[in-house]
Amino acid sequence: MRALTRRQWLTITAAGSGLIGAMLTVPALGYLLSPLFEQRRRQSFRVGAVDHIPLDTPTPLTVGVVSGEAYDTTPVERVVYVVRKSNGRTLALTNTCTHMQCNVHWQEDLNQFLCPCHGGLYDMEGRNIGGPPPSPLPQWVHEFREEDGATVLYITNEYDESI
Amino acid sequence: MATVDREKAAPRRRRLGAIYGWIDERAGITGQLHKGLYEAVPRKGGWAYTLGSATLVLILLQLFTGIFLLLEYVPSFDQAYTSLYYIEHSDRFGGWVRGMHLWGAYVLILVIGLHMLRTALSASYKRPRELNWVSGALLFFLTLGLAVTGAMLPMDNAGYWTAVVVTNIPHYIPFIGSGLRTLWRGGDFVGPITLTRTFAIHIWVLPFLLFALIGGHLYLLRRHGEFGAWVNYETTEADPEREVVERIRRAEPPYPTTRIERRYAAPRDVTDFFPFQLGKDVIVSIVLVAVIFVMGFVFGAPLDERADPATLTYVPTPEWFYLPLDQLLVLIPQTYFIAFGIFGLMGIAATLFIVLPFIDRSPHRRPLQRPEVLLPGLFFATMVVILAVIGVNRLFSL
Numbered sequence: 260m261r262a263l264t265r266r267q268w269l270t271i272t273a274a275g276s277g278l279i280g281a282m283l284t285v286p287a288l289g290y291l292l293s294p295l296f297e298q299r300r301r302q303s304f305r306v307g308a309v310d311h312i313p314l315d316t317p318t319p320l321t322v323g324v325v326s327g328e329a330y331d332t333t334p335v336e337r338v339v340y341v342v343r344k345s346n347g348r349t350l351a352l353t354n355t356c357t358h359m360q361c362n363v364h365w366q367e368d369l370n371q372f373l374c375p376c377h378g379g380l381y382d383m384e385g386r387n388i389g390g391p392p393p394s395p396l397p398q399w400v401h402e403f404r405e406e407d408g409a410t411v412l413y414i415t416n417e418y419d420e421s422i
Numbered sequence: 423m424a425t426v427d428r429e430k431a432a433p434r435r436r437r438l439g440a441i442y443g444w445i446d447e448r449a450g451i452t453g454q455l456h457k458g459l460y461e462a463v464p465r466k467g468g469w470a471y472t473l474g475s476a477t478l479v480l481i482l483l484q485l486f487t488g489i490f491l492l493l494e495y496v497p498s499f500d501q502a503y504t505s506l507y508y509i510e511h512s513d514r515f516g517g518w519v520r521g522m523h524l525w526g527a528y529v530l531i532l533v534i535g536l537h538m539l540r541t542a543l544s545a546s547y548k549r550p551r552e553l554n555w556v557s558g559a560l561l562f563f564l565t566l567g568l569a570v571t572g573a574m575l576p577m578d579n580a581g582y583w584t585a586v587v588v589t590n591i592p593h594y595i596p597f598i599g600s601g602l603r604t605l606w607r608g609g610d611f612v613g614p615i616t617l618t619r620t621f622a623i624h625i626w627v628l629p630f631l632l633f634a635l636i637g638g639h640l641y642l643l644r645r646h647g648e649f650g651a652w653v654n655y656e657t658t659e660a661d662p663e664r665e666v667v668e669r670i671r672r673a674e675p676p677y678p679t680t681r682i683e684r685r686y687a688a689p690r691d692v693t694d695f696f697p698f699q700l701g702k703d704v705i706v707s708i709v710l711v712a713v714i715f716v717m718g719f720v721f722g723a724p725l726d727e728r729a730d731p732a733t734l735t736y737v738p739t740p741e742w743f744y745l746p747l748d749q750l751l752v753l754i755p756q757t758y759f760i761a762f763g764i765f766g767l768m769g770i771a772a773t774l775f776i777v778l779p780f781i782d783r784s785p786h787r788r789p790l791q792r793p794e795v796l797l798p799g800l801f802f803a804t805m806v807v808i809l810a811v812i813g814v815n816r817l818f819s820l
Contacts, residue, residue: 294615295601321732328609333500336732354734357586357660359751362732375737375820376587377752393757417743421600421610 265407299417300327304334306412309349309367311339317342317352317365317372319322320412327416339399339414340365340372342383357422358392361410372396397422410420436646451816454501462674464650464689468699470544471648473537478636479707480530483714484568487523488625495575497621499614502577503728510725521718527569527764529714534562542799544651545787552779553645557639558723564632566743573741577617583728585612585620594761617732647676652787654689684786737820746806749813759820771802776787 263271282380306309306322318341323334339350354363361376371388372381385396399414446452463471496505496514509516519750538558541547547555574585589612608615659665666685670678673688680687693699730736740748747768754763774781782795791797 282431292605297609299610319734326611326613326614328611329615331499331609331613336730337732338732360582360590361587361738362731362733362736376583377748378816390758391751391755393760412578 282408293330297328300325301417302327302414303413303415306339306341306351306414308406308409309343309412310410312343314340314343315383316347316367319354319365322414324414324416338362339401339412340385340396342385343411344384349403350384351399351412351413352396353399353418355418355422356392356399357387357396358396360422363396373386394420394422425745442711459700460694461644461647462677462692463648463695463699464654465693466653466689467651468702469706470540471699472703473533474539474643475703476533476706477530477537478640478709479712479733480526480710481565481632481636482525483526484530485629485693485712486553487519487692490519491523492625493619495619497575499577499617502575502617503725506576506578506725510722518719519724521722522714523572523718524723525714525721527572528742529710530565531569532567533710541794543789544649545780545782545789545792545795546649546651548649548682548686548782548787549779550643550679551649554639555640555648555779556776557635557642559630559778561635561639562770564628564635566694567755568624568628568632569743571620571628573618575617575624576725577729578726579729579733579736580726580738581725582612582731583736585616586742587738589616589620591764594757594764596761599761644676645678649679649686654691655686655787656690657685686787740815745813745817746809749809749816751818752813753809775784 268363271343274361293318295316302325304319304322304344308318312318320339322339322340324333324337325332338354340350340354342350342352344350348394356363356374356376356379358374358379359376362377363372363381365371366373370383373379374390374392378390379387379392381392381396382388384397387395398418399413399415400419401412401414403410407412463762491509492693494505494509494516496502506520509520511517519811540559541555570584570588574588589603589606591604593599594604606616606619607613608619644663657665664683666687669690670684674692677689677692678687727736750763750767751760754760778795782792784792784794786792
């Protein structure tokens, strides 16, 4: 048998390693990156009637929300802060702080939303007014439906702004 | 001589000796042990040099208690908490094992900190031991990664909100940040995939890298020998140059160290690793493991209420070793500063820390002769302490 030259040996080894590398990398990388290309299964959830909610008072309602991601089918309780403005507008705010995504809560006496994690502050309409949050509280993508004379809030499993 | 002794010994011992002899002939255990145990180490300051072996013992303890937790914990979004509740409340010794895993992590981080402090103060990282420091610094970051991924796994309120905040941090990286967050979480929200990915990182990815790097770290230690500190290199004779030359001539392996200033090539007095250094190592390790054993039993590990993504009252708080970083998050306002603060500031600090041996190139070893390292170090330490104090204040006023 003829002996391999150094160049031939290197070519075969490099090609072989490259082939093995590609065979290992392509499926593994695709598997790892798949969440980037996955679409959320959009679903709607009935929160409840909002007519009784006092004006200009952010009021937390809870509803089981399925994230619609991966194989997740279990509803998880989430908060909707319903804000009925005296000007007739009604907001369905998420309570996810735009800084590090902790839950904010409404402080009645101070007239503000506070995030306990790093002290982020928002006003009644969710505008960021203090602390580190970079943007306002997003709303749930939502709609109001008239049912038997009552205004009922439905939200989807999406925020109207990505944070 | 030896054959005579062996013939006099009891037959049982002779049989055992024969078995060992058979194995040793094939595996070469005695030779390796001899090589490992009778290596020269600096005589003075042995207690300070126990911290590295203590770190190794504590990491092995984490592996040990971690494997036991794996026997019952399930990384399922729905059942992780339930399985831990079972470990804590129904399994007779589960709470103790879990307590040892948590306190083991606490003590490990403290001991690594002391190990690094010792190395930094004695400038042991200088040529040719730069890579010992670099691998050690990377090991430190891997340990912090293990600590934070471990904190997410219980899926109680503390774990869940740690997962939310920590997996959110990458999204402040410009351009690729949001994608990284999605990859870690397996979606936009913390959910089932977040837990399995974090779990895989905690039990396989990081430990694999950790043990590979530990191998390299120990190989480098053995290759260059323990540096010790300036106290091991003092000269007493009238002609220091002659004393140093004599020391190098009589040095035992692994000394004299090459590629180093002559006076630091071999310590003034050495002793064999076995028995005195190893004895000190064992004593320190026993004390530390005993502390973990007791703390794990007395205080255990906390398990909050089941994770509640709708909570309006739960106040997420970071583990104590992340408090300074958490306080930095409070103090840095707005988007661009957040990105700069977290990745710029932390990145610069971490990089400076890793490349310390390439910055500190003076021939000096005493801390007071290296103000260019000591003062920035003290400044950094002061900042960390101030951030921690402000942080503690904030948490107690909530």
